[in-house]
Amino acid sequence: MKNKKFYLYLAFSFVIFFTFVLAPTVAAGKGFPQKTITWIVTYPPGGGFDTYARAIAKHMPKYLPRKVQIVIKNSPGAGGRYGTNLLYRARPNGHTIGILNVPGVLISQMVMKTKYDMTQFAYIGACDQVKYCLSVPKNSPFKSLKDLQQAKKPVRMSTTGKGSSGGLMSIMTAEFTKIPYTMVTGYKGAPASMVAAIRGDVDAVMDGGIESQLTYITEGELIPLFVLGSKKEKYLPDVITIKELGYPELAPLGMYRLIAAPPGTPKDIVTILEKALLKTLDDTDFRAWSKKAKRSIHPSNGKEARDILKAQAKLYEQYRELLKKAVKK
Amino acid sequence: MIEAFLQALTYLLRGDTIILIFLGNIIGLIFGALPGLGGVIALAIILPFTFGMDPMVAFFFLSAIMGSVAFGGSISAILLNTPGTAPNAATCLDGYPMACKGEARKALGISATACGLGAIFGLIVLVLLIPVVRRIVMLFGPPEFFMLVLFGLITVAFAAKGNLLNGLFAGGVGILLSMIGYSPVFGILRFNLGSEYLWDGIEMIPFLIGIFALSELINYSVKGGKIAGEEQAAGGKTIDGVKEVFRHKACFLQSSIIGVVIGIIPGVGGTVANFIAYIAAMHTADNPETFGQGNPAGIVASESSNDAKDGGALLPTVGFGIPGSAEMAVLLGGFILHGLEVGPMLIREHLDIVFALLLGLLISNILASSFGLLMSKHLAKLTHINVYYIVPMVAVLCFVGAYVLRENIWDVVLALVAGVFGYFMMKFGFPNICLVIGFILGVLAEKAFHQSLMMSYGSYAVFFNRTITLIILGLIILVLILPFITGFRKGRNSESDS
Numbered sequence: 073m074k075n076k077k078f079y080l081y082l083a084f085s086f087v088i089f090f091t092f093v094l095a096p097t098v099a100a101g102k103g104f105p106q107k108t109i110t111w112i113v114t115y116p117p118g119g120g121f122d123t124y125a126r127a128i129a130k131h132m133p134k135y136l137p138r139k140v141q142i143v144i145k146n147s148p149g150a151g152g153r154y155g156t157n158l159l160y161r162a163r164p165n166g167h168t169i170g171i172l173n174v175p176g177v178l179i180s181q182m183v184m185k186t187k188y189d190m191t192q193f194a195y196i197g198a199c200d201q202v203k204y205c206l207s208v209p210k211n212s213p214f215k216s217l218k219d220l221q222q223a224k225k226p227v228r229m230s231t232t233g234k235g236s237s238g239g240l241m242s243i244m245t246a247e248f249t250k251i252p253y254t255m256v257t258g259y260k261g262a263p264a265s266m267v268a269a270i271r272g273d274v275d276a277v278m279d280g281g282i283e284s285q286l287t288y289i290t291e292g293e294l295i296p297l298f299v300l301g302s303k304k305e306k307y308l309p310d311v312i313t314i315k316e317l318g319y320p321e322l323a324p325l326g327m328y329r330l331i332a333a334p335p336g337t338p339k340d341i342v343t344i345l346e347k348a349l350l351k352t353l354d355d356t357d358f359r360a361w362s363k364k365a366k367r368s369i370h371p372s373n374g375k376e377a378r379d380i381l382k383a384q385a386k387l388y389e390q391y392r393e394l395l396k397k398a399v400k401k
Numbered sequence: 402m403i404e405a406f407l408q409a410l411t412y413l414l415r416g417d418t419i420i421l422i423f424l425g426n427i428i429g430l431i432f433g434a435l436p437g438l439g440g441v442i443a444l445a446i447i448l449p450f451t452f453g454m455d456p457m458v459a460f461f462f463l464s465a466i467m468g469s470v471a472f473g474g475s476i477s478a479i480l481l482n483t484p485g486t487a488p489n490a491a492t493c494l495d496g497y498p499m500a501c502k503g504e505a506r507k508a509l510g511i512s513a514t515a516c517g518l519g520a521i522f523g524l525i526v527l528v529l530l531i532p533v534v535r536r537i538v539m540l541f542g543p544p545e546f547f548m549l550v551l552f553g554l555i556t557v558a559f560a561a562k563g564n565l566l567n568g569l570f571a572g573g574v575g576i577l578l579s580m581i582g583y584s585p586v587f588g589i590l591r592f593n594l595g596s597e598y599l600w601d602g603i604e605m606i607p608f609l610i611g612i613f614a615l616s617e618l619i620n621y622s623v624k625g626g627k628i629a630g631e632e633q634a635a636g637g638k639t640i641d642g643v644k645e646v647f648r649h650k651a652c653f654l655q656s657s658i659i660g661v662v663i664g665i666i667p668g669v670g671g672t673v674a675n676f677i678a679y680i681a682a683m684h685t686a687d688n689p690e691t692f693g694q695g696n697p698a699g700i701v702a703s704e705s706s707n708d709a710k711d712g713g714a715l716l717p718t719v720g721f722g723i724p725g726s727a728e729m730a731v732l733l734g735g736f737i738l739h740g741l742e743v744g745p746m747l748i749r750e751h752l753d754i755v756f757a758l759l760l761g762l763l764i765s766n767i768l769a770s771s772f773g774l775l776m777s778k779h780l781a782k783l784t785h786i787n788v789y790y791i792v793p794m795v796a797v798l799c800f801v802g803a804y805v806l807r808e809n810i811w812d813v814v815l816a817l818v819a820g821v822f823g824y825f826m827m828k829f830g831f832p833n834i835c836l837v838i839g840f841i842l843g844v845l846a847e848k849a850f851h852q853s854l855m856m857s858y859g860s861y862a863v864f865f866n867r868t869i870t871l872i873i874l875g876l877i878i879l880v881l882i883l884p885f886i887t888g889f890r891k892g893r894n895s896e897s898d899s
Contacts, residue, residue: 078789085793089800117445118724118734126738130452146445147807150583150600154807157597187597228856233585256855258585258848260668261730263723273542273856287722287744364740 104166104341109142112162112170114155114177116148119261120284124199124329124367125171128349131358135348151235152177153186160188164334166341169196174328175384176237182388183396190381192335196345198372198380199353202281202327203301204241205311207294209269212276217249217298217317220276226254228274230265233257234398237327238265238279241300243398244391245278245314248322270294281327282308283368300325306368324387330377346374402752409457409756418461425465426765430772432466433473436614437606437802439486440470440728448735456739460754461761463735467728468520468765471707472773475512479700480505480783481795483614487605487841488671488707491679493613494834495692495699502695505781510642511700513773515653518646519705520766522657523664523712524759530665531748531755534720541666543856544863547849548873549666553673553842555877556680557835563690568835571826575839578603584844586851598811605672607803607812608840611819612826612833614799619824621788639777645697646705652682652698653705660706664713667725671710672841676834678706684880711762719747719755732758 113125122144129142147155156177159170178190208214220227229246231239234257246253256273259265262280269277270293277285277294286307288294299305302315302323314322331349333342352358353371362369372380388395412418425447432443443466451459474485479496492512499508530537554572561568581592582602593599646653656678663674682702683692692699714725722744724730736743741751748755773780783791803816823833857863864870 078793081790082793082796085797089797116727116730117441117448118730118732123734123737126449126734130449144445144449145808149807150597154597154600225858228858234588254855254858256852257588258852261724264667267538267721267723268542271539271542287742287746291745293745361738361740365737366742367737 103137104344105136105138105140107167108140109166110145110162110168111142112155112159112168113144113146114148114152114159114170114173115146117144117146120202120281121171121173121329122146123365127358127361127367128199128352131355132348132352135351135355137344151180151233153180153188157187159332159334160193162334164194164336164338166333166337166345169331169333169345171199172330172332173237174330174381175240175388176235176327178381178384179240179388179395180235182392189335190385193332194335194337194342195374195377195381196331196333196342197349197353197374198328198330198370198377199349200329200368201370202237202283202329203299203305204238204278204281204326205285205296205299205305205308206242206245206276206278207269207285207289207296208276209272210293210295211272212295214275214297217251220251220297221249223252223275226252227276228254228256230256230259230268230274230277231279232259232262232265236279238262238277238281240395241278241325242276243395244325245300245322247394247398249317249319266294283366286366307366324383328377328380328384330381332377342374405752406756408753409760412457412461412757413760415458418458421458421462422465422761422764423768425462425761426469426768426772429466429469429765430473430476430769433470433485434476435802436477436481436483436485436610436799437806439474439606440467441731442805443470444728444731444735448731448738451735452738456741456754457757459735459739460757463732464758464761465765467711467732468762469769469772470728471520471704471711472513472516472766472769475516475700475704475707476509476773476780479508479512480780481614481791482617483795483799484609487609488675488710489703490609490613490672490837491675491703491834492700492707494679494703495694495696496703497617498693498695499697499700500781500784503784504695505784506639506777507642507645507697508700509773509777509780510639511645511697512642512704513770513777514643514646515701515704516708516773517766517770518653519657519660519708520711520762522654522705523661523709524763525712526661526709527712527716528759530716531720534716534748535745537665538667538717538721538723540869542867543849543852544867545869545873546666546668547846547853548864548870548877549663550673550842550846550849552873552877552880553677553838554846555880556676557838559680559684560676560834560838561832564830564832567831571831571833571835572839575836575841576843577839578836579840579843579845580847582844584848586848586855598809602844603840604806604812604815605841606806607816608819609837610799610803611816611821612823612837614795615816615820616823616827616833618792618796618799619820620827622792625788639774642697642777643774646701649698649701652686652701655685656682656702656706657709660709661713663706664710664725665716667714667717667723671707671714671726674706674710675703676838676841678702684883708766715758715762719758721745722747 113122115121133139147158152173162168214220229242265279268274296311298312300314300322432438474489475492477483477485478489478492479500482493482497484490496508557572583590659678660674679702682698683689714729717723717725718729733743800813803812853863
């Protein structure tokens, strides 16, 4: 360490590094939007939320007053809470938006202390609703809900984690319908969880939701025993609903993909984003994609998104103790 | 099948496909070489740009990126002791010592050849196994996974060679570190010291960057001089490197097979493959003591398994819709974005796209290897520059790599802390590789173990009443008692022992 040039060089390099890291994007002109919009996805690339966000981000710019780019920023971690936190603390100028998992991060707020408050976000809208079904493998001895309820040994259900959407659905369903159950957790991703059921390692699976399970159901690898809903599902018209089975309380359960801006984002900016989102969800090319990829679209505006949040919060509030117990079990 | 293949081939006659394959190749090399970046980030960034393209062209492009990442990563592993991507870690073990000895060109030649041939091997196996993909995916559940990871953990003892107590200690520390974070198995947060940053545990990439690269940089800052040592000759000859791969044919085959098998099993991850292949090579070699000091077979083992695994990872991805690795998960996302339904029917309905992926991977690998062979002379020159210039630049690259992953400054802090930690581990004679193996495999083993027990309602028989599990268990026992048998025999043949 005798070389002075070395220190100079080192210091110079660090200056470059910090400039790179902290470089602000330069705004141009007035009005919204002024620069690239960052869209936070709270999961790694390749999953459901990521896919929807990318598809929308592709078609949305042309519906904004100025056609800026919308760039996806994957911020996974802590079961979705890391990205949710990032969105919560971002500058409320409309240049950062995010896609949130409800009830996922909502439940987190209920059972533990979080740095975000779901009721404070400025909701732009929602793009999708995922309904769930309980499926068993091809040669399963269980052929109906009744069979599950009368199982001699606890029904093994696979899930990525008890706090995940699929895990939540499984716990709620099993506790409510009094199926004797045990959760087998820790699978890396919904596909792994579904394959566990296909393989016969476990008896049933709800992970992935109807939209991801559909591909295996069509192939006959998974057999859906019932869907959580009050009316028949579009792609599973022959499967009985939980309401018909006598448990209407479970019918409203599902996962919603809500799109929001940080708390405090000005109303007029939120409206611009909301209009752009709704136009995108109605866009011909976007619709063509959703049909081809078999990804459903459930467009909602900002107010409807807030209503969804409120309804979900109310729904799960009644089961707070049950959830706390089951998630920690 | 033939029509799909020919369909894919016709795309190679298009100008845009060819240009994109070249472009993808370069992108993959750069992202692979820059520590911390790697395939996942490259794919995630490029994916939006593929939207308007013909899906076939898009997937030629994407697979071209994936195909060169592995070799790109080996460049920094060899020249800078920094794995460009986590699966290149084992290449540091013999690649870097070779660079230090002045044989960087030879090392690059070995890597380029092993990468290219390993990839070809992996792809051939992939094509052969497509008809039985379902059977294969069904074969590997948590018990098999556990046995495999256990096998990987056993290798810690072999990696310690000569330094057994220190090695086991380092391995144990690694395992403990891997337990930090939320455990989905138990539903509790462990050892995170109350911080949300550690909720997901210690992030692997920044940790590896610290342990491998930064610790070495600290070492050089203290020592000074050049990577290649003051008096060494100009890097050896590339062609010698190529010859080495052919000289170690058995090692190559063995490592490639290990790579493909581990690549096929979703979730184990490429990081494991190259270590297991390395240790297996060390174990079956005549001169295991030379491993870690610049034995060409070490690079052959690490890089051929690394590239073969990519072919393997494609199998569950396209055959069943479950990603064989993180890159594959992004690729699946890409499928959906292009309107292709993923799952078992992908092969049936879009076999041409599968062939596009294969061809893209193949061509990109060959291009990357050729690039490596041609440019090794210039790349090797890095080892002759005084480290005072290298250290700051590489340090910045490392910090950028650590940061870019999640745009979280604490990852950079982690890398720094890991770097200091790794430096002192080295100084006091604790092998870093044991720490890394323990860290990567520790919590994986625990998860698989408990998943297996949950599946079996708590019965330990689940580890013994399945074929593959028993086979791997047998291998483990074999590997453990073999040294005693050979040692015993040697002891009988010679008079003295100690």
